[in-house]
Amino acid sequence: MADRIVKIPGADHPISIEPSGERIVVTVAGQIVADSRNALVLREADYPPVYYIPRGDAEPGQLTRSAHATYCPYKGEASYFDIPAGGERSRNAVWSYEAPYSAAGAIKDHLAFYPNRVDAIEIG
DSSP states (O other): OTTOOEEOTTOSSOEEEEEOOSOEEEEETTEEEEEESSOEEEEETTSOOEEEEEGGGBOGGGOEEEEEEEEETTTEEEEEEEOGGGGGGGTTOEEEOSSOOGGGGGGTTEEEEOGGGSSEEEEO
């Protein structure tokens, strides 16, 4: 996956996944929750890009699995995590496709963060 873009076939709008090439740092309540130089960026239609950070680049003690789940017809079922340090605002702040469809397999074992549920997602 290192130097290529994956396009998801069958999507009725453009979706691509590629290495971001940038350092991504996520903070909540003054604490670094994730810090990665190996993130992927997923671009889907006209939505803002979403950075998927490898699980190993997140602080495991900062995340608590929640019961929330959603479904995407192109990626599969997403599970969610809370960030307790962020309080109520950071409930279901993180999602992950633990068994994505094969076309989106690159984001397996990665985490994505809602920008409005964390203090910052620094890119650069």
